[in-house]
Every structure is written in structure tokens, then in C-alpha cells.
Amino acid sequence: MATQLSVRDLHVRFPTTRGVVEAVNGVSFSLERGATLGIVGESGSGKSVTAKALMNLLPRTAEVDGRVRFDGEDVRGLAVTGGEHFWGVRMTMVFQDPTTSLNPVKKCGEQIAETLRYHLGQDRATARKNATALLEQVGVPEPAKRVDQYPHQLSGGLRQRVVIAMALACEPDLLIADEPTTAIDVTVQKRILDLLDSLRKERGMSMILITHDLGVARGRCDEVAVMYAGRVVERAATETLFDGSRHPYTDALLRSIPRIDQPSHTRLDPIPGRPPELISPPLGCAFAPRCRYAQPDCLTSVPRIASAGEGHDFACHHPANTRDGREALATNIAAGVTAAGLEIGQRRRS
Numbered sequence: 001m002a003t004q005l006s007v008r009d010l011h012v013r014f015p016t017t018r019g020v021v022e023a024v025n026g027v028s029f030s031l032e033r034g035a036t037l038g039i040v041g042e043s044g045s046g047k048s049v050t051a052k053a054l055m056n057l058l059p060r061t062a063e064v065d066g067r068v069r070f071d072g073e074d075v076r077g078l079a080v081t082g083g084e085h086f087w088g089v090r091m092t093m094v095f096q097d098p099t100t101s102l103n104p105v106k107k108c109g110e111q112i113a114e115t116l117r118y119h120l121g122q123d124r125a126t127a128r129k130n131a132t133a134l135l136e137q138v139g140v141p142e143p144a145k146r147v148d149q150y151p152h153q154l155s156g157g158l159r160q161r162v163v164i165a166m167a168l169a170c171e172p173d174l175l176i177a178d179e180p181t182t183a184i185d186v187t188v189q190k191r192i193l194d195l196l197d198s199l200r201k202e203r204g205m206s207m208i209l210i211t212h213d214l215g216v217a218r219g220r221c222d223e224v225a226v227m228y229a230g231r232v233v234e235r236a237a238t239e240t241l242f243d244g245s246r247h248p249y250t251d252a253l254l255r256s257i258p259r260i261d262q263p264s265h266t267r268l269d270p271i272p273g274r275p276p277e278l279i280s281p282p283l284g285c286a287f288a289p290r291c292r293y294a295q296p297d298c299l300t301s302v303p304r305i306a307s308a309g310e311g312h313d314f315a316c317h318h319p320a321n322t323r324d325g326r327e328a329l330a331t332n333i334a335a336g337v338t339a340a341g342l343e344i345g346q347r348r349r350s
């Protein structure tokens with residue numbers, strides 16, 4: 001398959017009065033045409049900032065570095081030369097909260113039609129007709145009536161469908177969906193994800209799906225990138241990641257979510273502690289204070305990305321599910337404490 005998107009060594013820094021926030025710190029990944037990449041990680045790990053950097057939506061104060069190529073074309077160069085018919089046409093984005101993406105004083109149909117008129121030059125009547133058809137396509141009931149309604153007249157689930165219709169209006173090659181279902185009723189979530197999935201297949205569109213939910217990533221993505229403190233710490237084909245994670249953070253995330261094959265009373269292991277400050281982060285591995293595997297070298301040197309086989313990369317000195325990692329964990333369990341001072345005991349049997 002051909003590479004649609006390639007991101008190399010992306011950095012995003014926000015100068016603030018407290019210091020420079022290193023929100024994205026050397027992120028690299030690529031996405032094949034027609035595939036879905038999941039980006040997972042705790043709050044503040046840099047998922048949305050990465051997405052906004054790709055969409056050229058960051059505030060002017062942000063300092064961006066790195067290379068982003070789309071179909072071989074330099075996307076960051078487009079930002080300089082215009083790119084107004086690139087973003088919103090070939091690459092579009094659905095945000096977490098539909099209310100922020102819709103104009104409250106404009107009818108839903110008009111908002112979709114505007115996109116069609118601006119980017120594709122359609123006349124008023126054609127754009128309106130196509131807007132209605134798009135609403136129908138994303139499963140909005142009574143589309144002919146809904147085009148003339150305002151966002152507040154729709155439920156959260158329907159509003160998100162309108163946002164999706166807007167994002168799909170110009171038949172993008174890549175759709176970035178940033179937590180597209182968090183603001184929505186649980187029962188509607190699955191329907192929205194199914195819809196995105198089927199539209200992706202139908203149109204051969206690629207997708208980046210940002211989610212807190214590892215279950216969603218597992219069910220919907222071909223590949224998953226795990227972000228921690230502004231870095232991609234592990235990246236692999238979905239099954240590989242879930243069956244043989246190497247990074248202790250991925251491992252900890254997997255232990256903190258319920259699994260279908262576990263009895264319902266199984267206790268989950270929450271990840272102790274909190275992510276680090278992104279202003280002058282600690283020396284060494286950013287996960288060290290929370291890591292059960294941490295050894296002295298983790299406190300002084302940042303682990304580089306290594307390969308565990310085809311398409312499986314991770315950044316860790318003592319990777320989980322390896323002999324080295326098992327020894328590191330055994331040493332820490334025997335001592336009752338890690339090199340970073342995290343107190344640990346025998347892992348509960350589950």
C-alpha cells in the first residue's frame with residue numbers, strides 16, 4: 001500500500017510565561033492509504049496538538065518543527081503558500097465537541113453548503129441539495145427537515161453527525177477524528193464509529209482516530225501509536241500492540257482497562273502518579289516516576305526509538321515482555337521500590 005501521510009520528528013512548543021511547553025517532542029509515524037491509525041494516551045500527552053499541527057490549526061504563538069508529507073507533498077510548505085483548498089478538502093478533522101465546530105446562528109444545512117460552495121465552487125442550489133444528501137449519508141433522519149434546523153435543535157449525536165457530514169463534504173483523503181464520540185451518549189458512540197468505519201471503506205479514505213479508549217482503538221484501527229508526554233513511545237500493528245507490547249506504559253494502560261475475556265470482578269491496576277510537567281521535563285525517561293520497570297539508567301538517559309520487528313517500534317531501556325524487562329521488574333519487586341522511588345509490591349494475581 002502507498003504511504004498517504006508521513007510525519008517525521010514533529011515538534012510543537014508553546015512559549016508561555018511559565019516557560020516553554022514541549023507539547024509534541026519528536027513525533028514520527030506514517031499512515032498507509034485507506035488505513036486507520038489510532039493515537040492513544042492520557043490527557044495532555046499531545047494527541048490533539050499533533051492533530052492540530054497536521055491540520056495547520058495551531059495558534060500563531062506555537063513553534064512547529066519537523067516534516068509532514070501528504071501524498072509526497074510537503075504539507076508545512078502549503079501553510080506558507082496558501083493551502084486553503086487542502087485543509088478542509090483533502091485533509092479534514094472532526095473535533096471532540098460538536099458544539100465548538102458548529103456556528104450556533106447558522107442552519108446546519110447552510111454550514112455544510114458553505115463548505116461545498118467555498119471549496120468546490122458549487123452554486124447555492126447544488127450545494128443545498130448535496131448538503132441534504134450528505135446528512136442522509138451520515139444517518140441523519142429526515143434530512144430535508146434537518147437542513148433548515150439550527151444546531152441547538154438537534155441532539156448531541158445528531159450534531160456530531162452534522163460535523164462529520166461537514167468533514168466529509170469534500171470527500172477527503174484523510175479524516176482526523178479527535179475523540180469524536182466522547183461528548184456523545186454511550187449508545188450513540190458505536191453508531192458513529194460504525195458510520196466512520198463504513199464511510200472510510202466506501203471511500204478508500206484514511207483515518208487517524210484519537211481516543212482515550214483502548215477498546216475502541218483495538219476494534220477500529222490497523223495500527224496504534226501510544227503517546228506519553230509529547231512522544232510516541234510505542235507504535236505497532238494493533239494486534240501486535242495488544243498481544244506483545246514492549247513499552248511499560250502501554251503495558252500499564254492495557255492493565256488498567258477491563259478486558260472482555262476477564263471475569264467481571266477482576267480488579268484493574270490503575271497507573272500510579274501523574275504525567276510529568278511539559279515545562280522542563282525531568283532528565284531521562286518521562287515515564288520513570290510511574291514505571292514498575294525503572295532502573296538507574298532510566299533516570300539519566302532518554303530512551304531512543306528501537307525496533308522490535310517489522311513496523312513495531314518502542315522507546316524503552318528495559319522493555320516489557322522481554323528477558324531484560326522481566327529481570328528489571330523482578331529486581332524492583334524484590335527491592336519493593338524502583339530506581340525512581342516508586343514503591344511496588346507483588347502484582348495482584350488477576
Ligand SMILES: Nc1ncnc2c1ncn2[C@@H]1O[C@H](COP(=O)(O)OP(=O)(O)OP(=O)(O)O)[C@@H](O)[C@H]1O
Pocket residue numbers: 014016021023041042043044045046047048049050059212278
Ligand atoms: N495553546 C497552548 N498553549 C500552551 N500549552 C498548550 C496549548 N495547547 C495545548 N497545550 C498543552 O500541550 C499539552 C498537550 O495537549 P493536548 O491537547 O495535545 O493533549 P491531549 O493528549 O489531546 O489530551 P486530552 O486527552 O485531554 O484531549 C498539554 O499539556 C496542554 O496543556
Ligand code: SF4
Pocket residue numbers: 247248249285286287288289291292293294295298303315316317318319
Ligand atoms: S523501563 Fe525505563 S525507559 Fe522503559 S518506560 Fe520504564 S522508566 Fe522508561
Ligand SMILES: [Mg+2]
Pocket residue numbers: 047048049178
Ligand atoms: Mg485532546
